[in-house]
Amino acid sequence: EAQVTQNPRYLITVTGKKLTVTCSQNMNHEYMSWYRQDPGLGLRQIYYSMNVEVTDKGDVPEGYKVSRKEKRNFPLILESPSPNQTSLYFCASSPRQGASSYNSPLHFGNGTRLTVT
Amino acid sequence: GIQVEQSPPDLILQEGANSTLRCNFSDSVNNLQWFHQNPWGQLINLFYIPSGTKQNGRLSATTVATERYSLLYISSSQTTDSGVYFCAASSNFGNEKLTFGTGTRLTIIP
Numbered sequence: 001e002a003q004v005t006q007n008p009r010y011l012i013t014v015t016g017k018k019l020t021v022t023c024s025q026n027m028n029h030e031y032m033s034w035y036r037q038d039p040g041l042g043l044r045q046i047y048y049s050m051n052v053e054v055t056d057k058g059d060v061p062e063g064y065k066v067s068r069k070e071k072r073n074f075p076l077i078l079e080s081p082s083p084n085q086t087s088l089y090f091c092a093s094s095p096r097q098g099a100s101s102y103n104s105p106l107h108f109g110n111g112t113r114l115t116v117t
Numbered sequence: 118g119i120q121v122e123q124s125p126p127d128l129i130l131q132e133g134a135n136s137t138l139r140c141n142f143s144d145s146v147n148n149l150q151w152f153h154q155n156p157w158g159q160l161i162n163l164f165y166i167p168s169g170t171k172q173n174g175r176l177s178a179t180t181v182a183t184e185r186y187s188l189l190y191i192s193s194s195q196t197t198d199s200g201v202y203f204c205a206a207s208s209n210f211g212n213e214k215l216t217f218g219t220g221t222r223l224t225i226i227p
Contacts, residue, residue, distance in 0.1 A: 035217075042219040043203065058214060090160060106150060106205070106215065108160035 002027045006091050006109035013081055014117055021076045021112050023091030031094045031104070032074040033058070034066065036087040037111075043090070049074055050096075081116040088113050119144045119208040123218035130194055131226055138189040138221045140204035148207040148215060149180050151189050155200045163189070163202075194225045 004025045013019055025032065033048035035058075045058030049068040063085055065077040074093075078085060091109040120143040130136055142149070151163040164171050164178040166187065171178055175195075180187040191198055201220040 033215075040219070043205075043217040045214055048214060088158065092160075104148070105162040105165040106152075107162060108152075111158050111160075 002107075004091055004093050004107050004109040006089075006112050008112060009110065010113050012115045012117065015082055016080050019078050019081060019114075021078075021089060021091075021114070023074045023076065023109060024072050025074075025093040025107070026072065027093065027095075027107070028071065029093035029107075030071070030096050032068065033092045033106075034064070034074070034076050035090045035092065036060065037090065038087050046076070046089075081114075083116050086114060086116050118214075119146070119206055119216050121204060121206050121216050121218040123202075123204060123221050125221060126219070127222045127224075129224045129226065132194060132196060134194050134225075136191045136194060136223065138191075138202050138223070140187040140189070140206075140218055142185050142187075142206045144185075144208040146180075146182060146185075146206045147209050148205075149182075149187050150205050150215070151178055151187070152203045152205065153198075153200055154203065154220070155197075160203075191223075194223075196225045196227055199223055199225045 007022045030051045034046040035043045044060050047066040049055045089112045092106045094104040094106045096104050122141045124139045149167045153161045166178045166180045168182045175192045177190045201222050203220045205215045205217045207215045
């Protein structure tokens with residue numbers, strides 16, 4: 001089944017303890033992205049990747065890191081989590097984006113609810 | 118960057134009613150998509166529609182790119198249509214990333 005898989009679904013951690021949220025897609029998509037969703041603010045992009053070894057900042061990149069060593073995986077790393085990073089996180093992928101994005105719908109994972117105390 | 122505005126912010130309807138959700142955007146777009154977030158939080162892609170009209174069952178969408186808006190129509194609403202509907206767009210100019218609106222929360226009452 002074609003899908004975007006995020007793990008874990010729920011995570012409670014303490015301030016400063018490094019964590020990684022994994023994201024994997026099995027559709028051979030070039031484009032992958034991370035979003036956070038907060039009440040009243042909608043979905044905001046954290047980082048995105050147009051292809052392997054190509055990553056770029058979104059709207060709210062501070063406090064996050066990403067890597068794209070393989071096409072299928074795009075982990076989100078919080079080196080020193082803080083309470084303001086408590087949020088619902090989504091990974092997404094599509095065949096491509098931008099000017100060459102013809103017929104490239106974005107597919108989302110099921111989300112990771114992170115709480116930082 | 119591109120601005121994306123959705124209206125109305127909230128909509129409550131009786132089962133069986135029809136609804137129209139609107140998405141306005143500030144620039145020419147090369148990418149316009151509609152999503153449904155169900156009550157369990159899952160985000161489902163409904164339409165990829167930078168221009169023209171598409172239909173999928175009871176749902177249809179129309180984007181008038183020259184007038185910078187898109188409409189999502191839901192006919193004969195069912196309780197399973199409840200949730201939040203987002204549109205997202207990227208501009209022909211700038212860094213081409215998708216920008217999301219803040220959504221329309223639709224509640225269908227049995």
